[in-house]
Amino acid sequence: MTTRIVELRRGILKKNDELAAGLRASYAAAGVTVLNLVSSPGTGKTAFLEWTLTELRKRGTRVAALVGDLETDNDARRLAASGAPVRQINTHGICHLDAEMVGKHLQDWQGVELGGLDYLFIENVGNLVCPSSYDLGEAIRVVLLSVTEGEDKPLKYPTMFNSADAAVITKMDLAAPCGFDRWAALKNINEIRPGIRIFETSVKSGVGLEEWLEYLEEQRKGRG
Amino acid sequence: MHELSIVSSIVDTVTESLAAYPGARVKEVRLRVGALASVVEDALQFCYGIAAEGTALEGSKLVVNVLPVVMHCVGCGEDVELEGMQSFRCPRCGEPCLDLRQGRELEIDSIEIEDGKEAA
Numbered sequence: 599m600t601t602r603i604v605e606l607r608r609g610i611l612k613k614n615d616e617l618a619a620g621l622r623a624s625y626a627a628a629g630v631t632v633l634n635l636v637s638s639p640g641t642g643k644t645a646f647l648e649w650t651l652t653e654l655r656k657r658g659t660r661v662a663a664l665v666g667d668l669e670t671d672n673d674a675r676r677l678a679a680s681g682a683p684v685r686q687i688n689t690h691g692i693c694h695l696d697a698e699m700v701g702k703h704l705q706d707w708q709g710v711e712l713g714g715l716d717y718l719f720i721e722n723v724g725n726l727v728c729p730s731s732y733d734l735g736e737a738i739r740v741v742l743l744s745v746t747e748g749e750d751k752p753l754k755y756p757t758m759f760n761s762a763d764a765a766v767i768t769k770m771d772l773a774a775p776c777g778f779d780r781w782a783a784l785k786n787i788n789e790i791r792p793g794i795r796i797f798e799t800s801v802k803s804g805v806g807l808e809e810w811l812e813y814l815e816e817q818r819k820g821r822g
Numbered sequence: 823m824h825e826l827s828i829v830s831s832i833v834d835t836v837t838e839s840l841a842a843y844p845g846a847r848v849k850e851v852r853l854r855v856g857a858l859a860s861v862v863e864d865a866l867q868f869c870y871g872i873a874a875e876g877t878a879l880e881g882s883k884l885v886v887n888v889l890p891v892v893m894h895c896v897g898c899g900e901d902v903e904l905e906g907m908q909s910f911r912c913p914r915c916g917e918p919c920l921d922l923r924q925g926r927e928l929e930i931d932s933i934e935i936e937d938g939k940e941a942a
């Protein structure tokens with residue numbers, strides 16, 4: 599019997615990373631800007647996305663969305679009211695979306711071609727931990743935080759906030775009744791991800807949304 | 823709690839690499855895990871025994887080496903290690919740091935195996 603050390607140096611999520619790299623290349627070839635929306639459950643991702651899809655469609659932009667949940671197609675049905683093509687991904691207990699699930703749902707999506715889209719939104723499973731490890735090939739990772747969750751959320755979940763490209767604060771219409779400390783929230787986000795673009799929004803009052811749409815447009819042009 | 827899927831992937835990868843060493847048993851698996859990798863060691867250890875059961879990894883030890891976050895500080899012109907994850911600023915000059923150099927690793931570094939046959 600001999601004992602030996604074998605160097606492996608293998609990424610544990612290598613398979614996901616490779617699939618994500620393939621997706622990223624296909625998004626780029628199709629000219630579609632892909633966004634991955636991540637947050638805790640209840641932040642208002644679906645309401646925010648519902649508004650975004652509806653508004654972008656009104657402006658003649660071609661959009662579609664994939665939405666991840668453990669069970670039910672409730673979110674897909676809500677989002678479909680926007681008129682955009684929407685497809686539900688049920689993970690059946692898995693706490694995040696991965697590149698394989700996204701690739702599979704894109705592949706056999708009847709009537710939807712990446713090349714026919716300006717934006718594809720992927721609403722991840724509500725979870726501020728695990729989705730940070732899984733690249734979906736997205737161009738922009740958007741982390742959402744609602745005023746009802748507390749200003750210290752970025753400090754509690756630094757791995758997610760540090761991996762994001764943009765941050766959206768939702769439910770700003772409830773900021774005053776919740777005693778939301780806006781400056782503390784902005785400071786905490788900036789401590790974890792210095793210089794990140796932050797949007798302070800409410801789909802009820804409409805605040806901050808125009809700026810969000812302008813950002814989307816800038817990002818698309820920057821990639822076109 | 824995605825540690826079970828991570829551990830299953832470790833078992834699969836190690837099992838594949840054993841093809842070159844027929845009959846070998848794994849004694850130890852060493853990981854390099856960045857502090858920003860969103861993985862909890864206790865949860866990994868908890869799942870490891872279950873995932874290893876019935877494989878060549880059964881009974882082996884999982885060693886997790888946690889790597890601190892290292893950022894490149896533009897102000898200092900050097901790579902600096904962060905003391906925690908509550909502030910992504912250079913601990914020396916206070917400059918915000920954007921350029922991550924270490925901290926998201928999630929990889930199998932090496933394995934220690936016991937050959938099934940006598941060494942030639």
